[in-house]
Amino acid sequence: MAKRIDVKDLNIYYGKFQAVDGVTLSVPPRSVTAFIGPSGCGKSTVLRSLNRMHEVTPGASCDGQVLLDGEDIYASTVDPVSVRRTIGMVFQRPNPFPTMSIKDNVVAGLRLAGVKNKKELNEVAERSLRGANLWAEVKDRLDKPGGGLSGGQQQRLCIARAIAVQPDVLLMDEPCSALDPISTLAIEDLITELKQQYTIVIVTHNMQQAARVSDQTAFFNLAGVGQPGRLVEVDATEKIFSNPSQKATEDYISGRFG
Numbered sequence: 506m507a508k509r510i511d512v513k514d515l516n517i518y519y520g521k522f523q524a525v526d527g528v529t530l531s532v533p534p535r536s537v538t539a540f541i542g543p544s545g546c547g548k549s550t551v552l553r554s555l556n557r558m559h560e561v562t563p564g565a566s567c568d569g570q571v572l573l574d575g576e577d578i579y580a581s582t583v584d585p586v587s588v589r590r591t592i593g594m595v596f597q598r599p600n601p602f603p604t605m606s607i608k609d610n611v612v613a614g615l616r617l618a619g620v621k622n623k624k625e626l627n628e629v630a631e632r633s634l635r636g637a638n639l640w641a642e643v644k645d646r647l648d649k650p651g652g653g654l655s656g657g658q659q660q661r662l663c664i665a666r667a668i669a670v671q672p673d674v675l676l677m678d679e680p681c682s683a684l685d686p687i688s689t690l691a692i693e694d695l696i697t698e699l700k701q702q703y704t705i706v707i708v709t710h711n712m713q714q715a716a717r718v719s720d721q722t723a724f725f726n727l728a729g730v731g732q733p734g735r736l737v738e739v740d741a742t743e744k745i746f747s748n749p750s751q752k753a754t755e756d757y758i759s760g761r762f763g
């Protein structure tokens with residue numbers, strides 16, 4: 506079930522260094538939101554705080570609120586591990602378990618959660634691989650190692666692994682940056698299909714990609730080295746790329762800096 510995210514006045518730190526200042530934005534369910542902005546403005550940091558991955562870095566912390574359908578994921582009663590199951594993440598470099606079979610890669614999360622029933626695991630593997638548009642390419646080699654797939658196939662395998670646990674939200678941190686153009690288009694098509702079921706947030710350096718796949722775009726910027734990143738504006742993607750409200754956004758999307 507896709508869920509809504511509301512971020513309220515989020516400040517994010519690495520030790521004493523404030524990396525992100527006062528981010529407030531909402532992500533509607535069953536939509537794609539793109540985070541864009543120059544290097545170091547805090548896109549990945551904000552993304553990682555949306556499923557409590559940020560706090561895994563020693564010394565890292567944040568304050569403010571991240572609400573998932575109105576529930577604060579940082580409430581003291583909430584288990585961060587269950588947050589990460591509900592809000593899945595796909596990384597820049599495909600990171601399948603290389604020697605593990607394709608099928609076992611997909612169901613790794615379920616196995617960890619204690620599911621042992623073979624029939625159920627097989628069904629989830631097939632459903633997730635179909636969902637990630639990979640089934641036709643791997644159905645005859647499910648027992649072969651995940652590391653034997655191409656880069657683009659490995660990234661779709663990682664997406665299959667992420668959706669196997671039926672998350673509410675998918676976070677993607679530059680999921681195509683290590684891929685060739687054809688694999689990139691395959692992932693972009695997949696993102697467009699997945700948004701019918703999931704809430705998706707994607708960090709991308711590629712503005713054409715943001716324009717192609719997202720419904721809403723958030724532009725982040727920073728005033729200078731050592732300064733925290735800030736959200737400059739968030740709006741419908743069409744508006745950001747045709748008639749942004751802020752000059753800094755226009756300068757960035759027209760390639761004047763970054």
Ligand SMILES: Nc1ncnc2c1ncn2[C@@H]1O[C@H](COP(=O)(O)OP(=O)(O)OP(=O)(O)O)[C@@H](O)[C@H]1O
Binds near residue numbers: 524543545546549551
């Ligand atoms: N593990 C870390 N420890 C300390 N500082 C960090 C860490 N990760 C990121 N930072 C700092 O936080 C700030 C934001 O970094 P972040 O990676 O979120 O930016 P970004 O916009 O995603 O950049 P890029 O587009 O280059 O990936 C930067 O100043 C960065 O140096």
